[in-house]
Amino acid sequence: MFQIPKFISSRDSVEDASIVLAGVPYDCTSSFRAGSRFASREVRNYAYEAIEEFSFYQNVLLDDVPFCDIGDLEIMVGNPAEMVETVMGEVRPYLEMGKRFLAIGGEHLVTLPLFMVHREFYQDFTLLHLDAHADLRDGYAGDTLSHASVMKCCLDNGLEKLIQVGIRSCTRDEHKLRQTDSRIIPTASLDDVSDALEEGEMVYLSVDLDYFDPAFVPGTGTPEAGGASFNDFMRLVKLLDSKKCRIIGADVVELAPEIDRSGISVAFAAKLLRELLICMDKNS
Amino acid sequence: MFQIPKFISSRDSVEDASIVLAGVPYDCTSSFRAGSRFASREVRNYAYEAIEEFSFYQNVLLDDVPFCDIGDLEIMVGNPAEMVETVMGEVRPYLEMGKRFLAIGGEHLVTLPLFMVHREFYQDFTLLHLDAHADLRDGYAGDTLSHASVMKCCLDNGLEKLIQVGIRSCTRDEHKLRQTDSRIIPTASLDDVSDALEEGEMVYLSVDLDYFDPAFVPGTGTPEAGGASFNDFMRLVKLLDSKKCRIIGADVVELAPEIDRSGISVAFAAKLLRELLICMDKNS
Amino acid sequence: MFQIPKFISSRDSVEDASIVLAGVPYDCTSSFRAGSRFASREVRNYAYEAIEEFSFYQNVLLDDVPFCDIGDLEIMVGNPAEMVETVMGEVRPYLEMGKRFLAIGGEHLVTLPLFMVHREFYQDFTLLHLDAHADLRDGYAGDTLSHASVMKCCLDNGLEKLIQVGIRSCTRDEHKLRQTDSRIIPTASLDDVSDALEEGEMVYLSVDLDYFDPAFVPGTGTPEAGGASFNDFMRLVKLLDSKKCRIIGADVVELAPEIDRSGISVAFAAKLLRELLICMDKNS
């Protein structure tokens, strides 16, 4: 009789799962329009009401993917440095158990602790970064730890290969860094991404939903015209599959449900998560 | 002095019309987000305020199309079986008079009685089905008669040829049915549709507005990313025209105006109806 | 300590600028859904919060463009004829000083006085008109001066070359005029526009935001499905650049912020203005 607020098709227990799904409801450095804290809750509710368990795109039933939605991590409001500690502490046990982790943000800064804790377990991996913004600032609004500097923070914490897809907004300094830092691979097409990826490469995938055009995902804090479509994303998923890349972890961030009252942004994210779960299970 | 709430360019009387336009304000099996009951009213209001009578696409003035908007059918809230009876009873006289019928939903279940009553008058015809969802379930939420099973119901009531366009969400069972039932023709491109249609074929056209991408029509109950555009629809209209297909009846369903407060969904539907009316008149 | 409500990167004083940016908050002939009066205010606010000063597209920093946002022109509510006088009177001094003018509407009728005052200073120039609607009526709702007749008014006031891009809605009479009046050049593709433009031509650019698809800019009074994207616009900007066309003046009109509560329309317009400012500076 209980309405269990897990993502559809979730296993009841983590033991039965190889992939762990969790919300990371933190949005405190959001400089402009917050609300991504409520993304995981709304995505679960929407998926329960209106998303099929079957993927028409990958011809797979989500029920056949052994994942478990463990709910939302418990994060204090406020201090970003503390958030980084907390997320690392909460995620580490699952990586120790050999699980893979898929996080629903929250703002983009949550990628930093996720990246850092994966670094403890994987030596070499690529961060595949889908976003409208380069997120390579040295800091933002007086703080080093910010959604606008998250990729810079990852580079500063050991990231060796960063493939950026969809970027169409940055500062002049970020622009220069992208041209000069050999660890960063800017791409302008799917072919570029294909060239940048090696066969069987280990990939951590970070999807900022403003990678997509605001027409498709209006519910995000800093919408940037000229973005990608859902089908663009599926082509990328298929590329990863065909290249036999292994997704060792992933996050989907910056969904702000309140901003889009029509609900199409939440629906988009719920569908994307289904496809991502299936894809993560494929080359595991 | 009276503000007559008919669709723009409607004839005053049914006698002067060969096409009958009507609202079918029923949305009771809508499993998630209802409101399509108000679609016909909002579409008429919007068309009156902001839609041209001239089609830039087909170079035709809607005034030259002899259609009459007869208002909304009177339908009881609740019981779907009764709704099926009522709609058939209300539409039959117009088909007896040799008119063609264009319905504004309401939810997709209204296609069932529309299909059934057309079966009484036309022996062989194709149902051309534009939708994001296959609508081929055996039933939904405990009921056989549902928006999610409407095409299955049509097949069970004599439909011999179902061309599906735009489908990108279904259950595994629906997926299998689409692959095995020879009456169903799945298509993935306009060429597929062209191949599936014979020259001069009689077509009943059913347009679920979630066939279109939610970016274009956010105001629908179960938005599904990755859909078609208005120009895709116009290409289909031109294909029907070039193939000299005769549209013997049509419906446009699942517009839920309240969900999209910006009004672009209603504007989209009003424009689509204008083009559809002109197209129906062409090969008549 | 003062929060100066200028567009980001604006110079403090007009003396330091070659381009003058101003709001023209007039929306009184808006036949259906008003609100474009508030466009300039919202665009400035949004740009301040969330737009980069660097253009990823043109690789230019807006700080390097010498423009000054002089605020909103002071316009009385009501009488369109008075508005035409007022705008001409307020803009003329800047043209006398050799500045170029970029206006943020307001409704499309504001293009009339802008065109007329430019005619006083430039002998031959082309009006490049991006819009969903032809705006070639003889008048609208009983008035000659209307957003729906603004291009006709320009033709009646000396316009010799009108290139129209994106038109997909018009009356039959407008359609005929477009086919018969040799001053009007309808275009259906970027190639058509390229053919219509001469090398080094002087261009006044008028952008009605409903030129874009309502999916991208839902916040406009009369959304028309089937429109352009941001990238289409950037291609046009690059065409103007490659043709060494000189933009002698420009306006961006018909943004109605209230209609789109998600804010993506305002974000779109703010970004477009940044690109337009940079482009105007290029071939100056």
Added chain:
Amino acid sequence: MFQIPKFISSRDSVEDASIVLAGVPYDCTSSFRAGSRFASREVRNYAYEAIEEFSFYQNVLLDDVPFCDIGDLEIMVGNPAEMVETVMGEVRPYLEMGKRFLAIGGEHLVTLPLFMVHREFYQDFTLLHLDAHADLRDGYAGDTLSHASVMKCCLDNGLEKLIQVGIRSCTRDEHKLRQTDSRIIPTASLDDVSDALEEGEMVYLSVDLDYFDPAFVPGTGTPEAGGASFNDFMRLVKLLDSKKCRIIGADVVELAPEIDRSGISVAFAAKLLRELLICMDKNS
């Protein structure tokens, strides 16, 4: 089968009615937030869906009140002087037939032609004015004919007795006029109103919906905190009844449906109109 968009319980024909109900969809001098043009349409729709025909307050069935909703007057957008002419011309025939008139605005300026045409038929009558604003300016935004000056215009056109109820916003000049002009009777309580009204007096009642607190009617252009409640209005209605005042005409203005998406403002206005129709019929 036609959905007739009349107010509930309306007679089919004017001949059968002693009261004529009509929309006056004009909102062009609205200085700030327009939209009252759509009030009559939304009120009729809402009443049809959700208002009882029986008044619990007056124990009368609206069916027993002989009124006819004749739809909306046809008014050109724009020029206020023309609107005044048009409304007078359209209403005059009904007054000639001995009917009484109840108008649904539109903005408050529509009261001016309604007052003026009643002056042609009734020699002495009181204008009972419910409003948050005094509307006694000499003009507004450069125009004499404005919603903000409508009561001043009535005084200038022969009004001899103006009782104001609910006023809580005015300029210093309006404040002085209220204290010095003997034709104006400011009131601060129901007792004041009672004192100001004579037994059996002829009253034209003008209700600006911002008379009510914005909590009850948020959907109005210039909400003013500290206003009246529905029960306050019913007490006034009962006072008019007990004083045997005859309501020779009335209007309900400044409802802007779009501003209040919850719909409670439209619901409020629909209920108020029912009570007003019943009340108008009582002492006829």
Added chain:
Amino acid sequence: MFQIPKFISSRDSVEDASIVLAGVPYDCTSSFRAGSRFASREVRNYAYEAIEEFSFYQNVLLDDVPFCDIGDLEIMVGNPAEMVETVMGEVRPYLEMGKRFLAIGGEHLVTLPLFMVHREFYQDFTLLHLDAHADLRDGYAGDTLSHASVMKCCLDNGLEKLIQVGIRSCTRDEHKLRQTDSRIIPTASLDDVSDALEEGEMVYLSVDLDYFDPAFVPGTGTPEAGGASFNDFMRLVKLLDSKKCRIIGADVVELAPEIDRSGISVAFAAKLLRELLICMDKNS
């Protein structure tokens, strides 16, 4: 780590509770604006975020009230008769265990099965009915089982004493029934309610949220101006307490969260539920 979606302060297990709280997400006979199906979910979420566990009004900590939120009952969409069966079947076991039941609607029809199943366990009790509408129709929109006829249905199923509070909308027939049926006690003031209640009486309390003024609870399907305030409700609660009435069961219905985007309706309902839980525990 799991975010358990129970109402704040809920016990983990039913065994530890004397009061059972549950959602009844059914809104299928809602004639106009549906959405009450989502009320229980939104109320729980809101309470979790923003409601204190301490009642300032009753000086009690909700933690000290032994109640358990068991989630939402599982109810099929559609058939009202089936819903009545289902609810009775799901609630009965708790009454057998001696628990009391507090339901969160859903539409008002859910009160019928709740009343009926309580009749199986309690011989004589009063239904205290807070509502704007009498709900005494013989049926509505062709159906006997409807939110608009629910109190009539209760009377037809054995209800002997119905105290109605707040009614301000009904049909003429309902009005007559209220005056002639001796089982019905209409009240117009708190004193009337006090007179109608006996010391120590057993009361089933049904709160339709449109009992309150739409200013306080705009998020309801059929808002009716002129309603009660939160403090009115607390006075009633204190009256029940002072009269030592025992609340044997209760429901709070017709909250439609989507209609009120500001969220004050959900906040109101969450607070009301806290007070009701505390009150139910007092004279138990």
Added chain:
Amino acid sequence: MFQIPKFISSRDSVEDASIVLAGVPYDCTSSFRAGSRFASREVRNYAYEAIEEFSFYQNVLLDDVPFCDIGDLEIMVGNPAEMVETVMGEVRPYLEMGKRFLAIGGEHLVTLPLFMVHREFYQDFTLLHLDAHADLRDGYAGDTLSHASVMKCCLDNGLEKLIQVGIRSCTRDEHKLRQTDSRIIPTASLDDVSDALEEGEMVYLSVDLDYFDPAFVPGTGTPEAGGASFNDFMRLVKLLDSKKCRIIGADVVELAPEIDRSGISVAFAAKLLRELLICMDKNS
């Protein structure tokens, strides 16, 4: 020609003013629904469009009040301790110049630095606190500096007399503190407030807008049913006046414009600020 975004009737320069008005756009500890950062901007815009300069209530023209709106203080996102420092540093110079300060929040935590900096200049004064919540926690969500603990922080920083008005939500601990700490004076009526205030007392007034009922101010983060009205506030203002209390400083906080799309909350706050400015000037 510049649109200066000052509150209506503001002097151009601080030198000409005895009262300084400023926005304090900080909302980072908002636990639930943020957005008060944009309050000052929206209030200025609204006042410019729709608020009279004349107070009907106090019969004073705001032009006669020598105040200057200096815009928004510049505050970094994030760290509350830094915000406290910044606000104190920015406000101190004005107090040194003998000006009084009226702040527009922002969240309630901004009252802490405002209180603290006033303590540097005034020895004994009363904090008159209008709020729904006691704000007496020891900390909130892991942080001592929070909107929910701001009054406790003031007490910990030297506040000797705290009069609380309107409180209707608190924890059990806060409830006890209110009963036991002799520095806190809880009030339940205007008479209580009158008793608590001495003739000629120096008062710092802090108005949390959730002091008012959510019906009047829905646009606030944690709406609490059962609050005060605008007229209640005006009675308090008059009490302060009649007691010859001197308002040495004030703030109006927790307005979150985005939450209330109808705009009545912003309109309410703009009007309240006008009255407060006039009142502050009276007993200066």
